[in-house]
Amino acid sequence: MQAETLVQMKHVRKEFPGVTALSDMSFDIRAGEVHVLLGENGAGKSTLMKILSGVYTPTSGSIVVDGKAYKNLTPHDADRLGIRVIYQELSVIPTLSIRENLFVDRLPIKKHGPFHTVDHDEMQRRAEGLLEKVGLRRDARTLVEDLSISEKQQVEIAKALAVDSRVIVMDEPTASLTHEEVRHLFDVIRALKAQGKGIVFISHKLGEIMEIGDCVTVLKDGANVGTHAVSDVTADDLVTMMVGRQIRKNYQDENTPDSFEQEEVLFEVQGLTRRDGKAKNVSFRLHKGEILGFAGLVGAGRSELMDAVFGAAPKQSGRIFLHGKEIRTKSPYRAIRHSLAMVTENRRETGFFQNFDIKENISLISFLKTARGGGTLGLIDRRFERECAERQRKALRIKCASIDQLVAELSGGNQQKVILGRWLAAQSEILIFDEPTKGIDVGSKAEIYALMRGLADSGKGVLVVSSELPELLAVCDTIAVYREGEIVRTFSHRDATEEKIMLAATADGAE
Amino acid sequence: MKGERNMASNARAKEKPTFNALWQRFGTFGILILLLAILAIARPGHFFSTSTLTQILAQSSVNILIALGEFFAILIAGIDLSVGSVVALTGMVTAQMMVAGVHPLLAVLLGVLLGGVLGLINGALVNGTGLHPFIITLGTQAILRGVTLMISNSSAVFGFPASFTRTISVNVFGLIPLVAIIALLAAVVLSFLTRQTKLGRNIYALGGNREAAWYAGINVKLHTLIVFMISGLCAGLAGVVLLGRVGSAEPAAATGFETYAIAAAIIGGTSFFGGKGKIFGVVIGGFIIGVINFGMNLLSLPSTLQQVVMGALIIGSVALDRFVANKK
Structure with missing residues (x-):
């Protein structure tokens, strides 16, 4: 188990104006080991990655590679030392072929006197070798844009191998993969382990972590709250560590009923289905005075569901009722005429x-x-x-x-x-909030929560989509957990906990 | 911290307008005055005759009319490259109707409406294909020019009632060309539309943020259609006006006028990224183009050189504007 340590992060702290993204982070990456990083959105995972790849310079602390401490590692250093980060939004160039992507900055050269040309035969030969290592059965001359997401990811991994990287960091690599593709990725990761590479695997799908991880570090509020061998912990332990001691302020009323079943139904959606499978026969009711929240993983389809309700995206089928009367929301304009409102996720792109x-x-x-x-x-x-x-x-x-x-x-x-x-x-009578406090400071957050509660109390309908569980627990009376286009569970705020919601949202179809 | 700075800058703007703010408002107007001053100094004898100013007004009017429509296309972050061809086709059809005996007034009306219909076709193609207006109108530019050549057998059409050309070329009080009044009226109507109507507000919103406009309930396709219809109507009106001034319908008329129209809109402060711009600026921009054109004739520069100077002035005036605006 005590293999060679490739990279050590020592007491790394990173401050941005007004925010401390990482407070005191230490962890080791060892050869032949898959080290899982686990944490909620905003826990500091992406900052950590960018420090590892030299994009950010830590405020204090250092990164030790081969016994040498780097206080300000540059992207060039990271490259030279063999640290490679594969971001969620892949960096392959779609209009180039696989082999050109693999060698984009170091094309093999053939010399003809004063003229240098690309040595295509050499490039093909080396590309084939790399593709075999990552198990991608494709002609290296194929354009990357013709590949599936998982294949593009394999190209990225091959690219890391092309420069002989020793440490490969993968940011939620399974986020947009199918079950089969995840299996395949894991085979590749196991092969990399066998070659003595150090892998950092970022994910919040617990099932996967238990399967592929060797050790796991949980990040919370920018600090390492514990590193354990995966064999020593259970999924429940991890969830508890991850959401841990969250101080939360509640905006529910003292006398909120356990169930709103008795209350008047303000708004109802019946059997809503989207052609792309982001909503499969979804039905829900919003009662008077109730704030209904939608929890789920990024990509579960919550925003897409709300787009369809609001008419911003087409519905294949489904009916919508306002005060018991059916309304048609063919377009946002029609929805607005029926007093629906949508506070969209990205203010800059789709808001103001x-x-x-x-x-x-x-x-x-x-x-x-x-x-x-x-x-x-x-x-x-x-x-x-x-x-x-x-x-x-x-x-x-x-x-x-x-x-x-x-x-x-x-x-x-x-x-x-x-x-x-x-x-x-x-x-507006029915307000849909999609990630209402994204990129908003703590003080304004509290104000917005209070406003939402005030709206519900004054008889308006409030629907909330949020990826921040503490937010949903703080404002919602009822929380629906959405997974792969379906509401899989519904909790009253009284018996909802982050643990329960996380389990329902992440269960990889295992239960 | 940010709020303080904003408040400070706001307060400053109220007390003492910065050079920046002044330039934003009157910069283009300044360029126009500068150009006129250059002409006045270079050719004082010619310049200060009333006929010169009358001619500049008349010549600018066609530019201004086309630019007014182009403004809307650019305002929604699009473009209309077909306006020159629309001018030619509407002029040609109007001329042929008059030659065939249609009453001039009816022919003019139908000609302008044809412009609107051609604009609607542009808009419908943009909506239907989802392609950028640049591609659509590049295509219709060629198609409409071809149609004009086909229906005219590639030759000019004359022989329509003199009453028509005479009326179009009339100078009110012997001073102000009727066509300038037409252009001014169009500008007033469109300025009202942009400033005082919900339609105008929606168009600015659409140009500023298409996605946000959709979520705010604005019917994106309907407004795109209306914008291209306005562009077509303006070009149609310009086509009829040009016909009356020239006295014949040329199949190659108004070739390249879209460039002048785009230049006028941009010089007038319309943002190429959409959502920003004013009709007043476009009118001034159109004037500037007219003055440049006229001035080069007045200075008797060879026509080959005129193209070069025109291009350089377009780049120069917009670059100057950006340069000054970006300098803090």
Whole structure:
């Protein structure tokens, strides 16, 4: 078990302005070992990876390779020392062939006097050798864009082998793989182990970790909360370590009922199905006063489900009821006419308008809703615009110099409030929040939670999609766990725990 | 910290406008005045005659009309390369209708409407294929030019009522060309549309953030269709105006005018990335192009050199604008 130590991270700390991403992180990568890194979103995994690959320089602490301590490892050093990170968003170049990708920065050269040309035969020969090592049965001349995701991943691994990497870090490599492909990846990883490579495997699928890992380090709030041999721990232990002692503040009412079954149904979805399988015959009910949350892993299809409910993406089938009356949401416009609202996940991409100031951002949907001709006919009422923006600014306590300020200049929390204000100004009844506090500081988070609770208490419907379990536990009355396009379990907030939700969300079909 | 800075910059903007802010507002206007001043100094005798100013106005009007439509296409982060061909085809069809005995007023109306229909076709193709407007309108540019050549047998059409050409070339009070009034009216109507209507607001939103616009309930396809229809209508109007000024329908008319229209919109401060720009700026931009064109004739530069100077001035004025705007 005590194999040669390839890379050691010693007391690494990384601070960003206002945030400490890693507080005191130490861990070892040993030859022939798969070291699993486990932690919730935001625990510091990606910062750690970027420090290992030299992208970030640690604030303090060092990385020891071959007995030499590096205080500021550069990407060039990492490359030279044989440390290779395979990110989730793969870095292969789709328009080049497999072999060109493998040797993109070191093409084999043939010399003809003063002229140098690419030695295609040599490249092909070496590429075939590498592909065999990773078990990819493809002609090395195939374009990478014609490969499946798992095949592209194999190309990435082959690329790491091409430079004779000793340490290979894989960031959630199984996130978008099928069951079969995961099997295959594991075979490759086992082969790499046998060759004495050190593997860092980042994942939060517990079943996989138990299967492929040799030892596991749990990250929480930027620190190592424990490194154990996988054989010494159970999946339950890991979950407890990962979500551990979370201080949580609750926004549920004191007298929230255990079950909302008796309450009036505000909103109901029946048998919603998407063609791409991101929603398979999904049904749920939202009751008066209830906040319903959707938990699940990234890629489970929660955002896609909400897109379909809101009409932003097509539904194959399914019915939607508001106050017991069926409504059709063919497009966001139709949904908005029925007083639905959607606070999208990415503010910058799908939320606010950078070219608009605060008041224009807030008034847009109110104007659209009152316009005739599919939202086109009507005049801008500037006095109404100012009044409605001012009202939202006060009600939501948006911190800004004036409502004439550009939204892009505000902090994330205030931008989110502007978007919320837009929907409230339009008198929305059912509000869908997708990752409502992504990239928002703790203080604003609490404000947004309180606003959501206030909305539910005032009789509006609130649906929340979030990848942060503490967030769902803090605000939701009911939590539905979504996995591969289906609601697999529903918890009342009284008996929901992070452990239970995690288990339901991650069970690899084993139970 | 960030908030403080914003508040500070806002306060400053209220008290004493920065050079930056002034430039943003009046920069293009300054370029126009500068160009006019150069002409006035170079050819004082010619320049200060009323006929010169009247001619500049008349010549700029066609540019301005086309640029007004182009502005909308660029505003939604698209482009309309077919406007020159639309000008030629609508002019040709209007001329042929008049020659065939259709009343000039009806022919003009139908000509402008044809422009709108051609714009709708552009919009429908963009919506239907999902391709970038650049590709669609590059295609329709060639197609419409070809159609114009086909229906005219590649030759010019004359012989329509003199009342039409006379009316189009009228100068109100002997000073202001009717066509300039037409262009001004179009600019006023479109300025109202962009500033005061929900449609205009939606178009800016669509140009600023297409995805966000979709989630905010804006019918993206409908608005794309309307934008290209406006571009077509403006080009159609320009086609009729050009016909009246030239007095004949040339199948090769307005070749390359899309370049001038795009230049006018960009010089006028329209963002190529969409969502930003004003009609006033476009009008000034159109004037600048007109003045450059006219000025080079006035200075009797050879027509071959004119193209070179025009191109250089387009790059120069936009680069100057960006340079000044980016300098803090």
